[in-house]
Amino acid sequence: MEKILLLGGNDDDASLNMLSNLRNAILDLDLDLSIKFTDSKGSMSYYGVMTLPALVVNDELVSYGEVLSKETIINIIKEKL
Template sequence: MALFGKKNKEEETSSCTGKCDNNSIENAEKEKTENAGVKVLGSGCSKCNQLETATKEALQRLGMDTTIDHVTDFSKIAAYGVMTTPALVIDGKVVSYGKVLKVDEIVEILKEVRGLNDEK
């Protein structure tokens, strides 16, 4: 077995946990760009749920739609390049990963990403 050189086909498609074949990754890439909005990426653990709750409260404070998509499918999470959850995605852009943000932090991020900064 060579340590260097070309990977075989099995090695290319088995680099992550769960169902991560080429087709599922392609579908996740399409979904990432087609479905803008607010997403929490993570397994559904307590930290992921805390981030979702804080995000919902931040959206309410700003009078925005509070629909949040909680993505638990690893191939979809990997399509965002996220390896540490929980992660927060706003309009297709990963804005935080690996920690639970406070409501005020999420409000500021939402304002910045969606162009709502108060400039007088």
């Protein structure tokens, strides 16, 4: 099963913008995917993330430290899933 994990903070504008772009990308692709949004220090350590937000697709860190556009996220999802 495909997994999408967004590492970020509920009080972080960049993380919330990334979450919005991610949701819109999934809607545009008409996929039935769930997003796990977490600020878990353990997850950040596991993936070696120092800067948020970070996007993990199928256990592969694909981006960190920047807010990706919806179009970029769509391309990543198409490539990784």
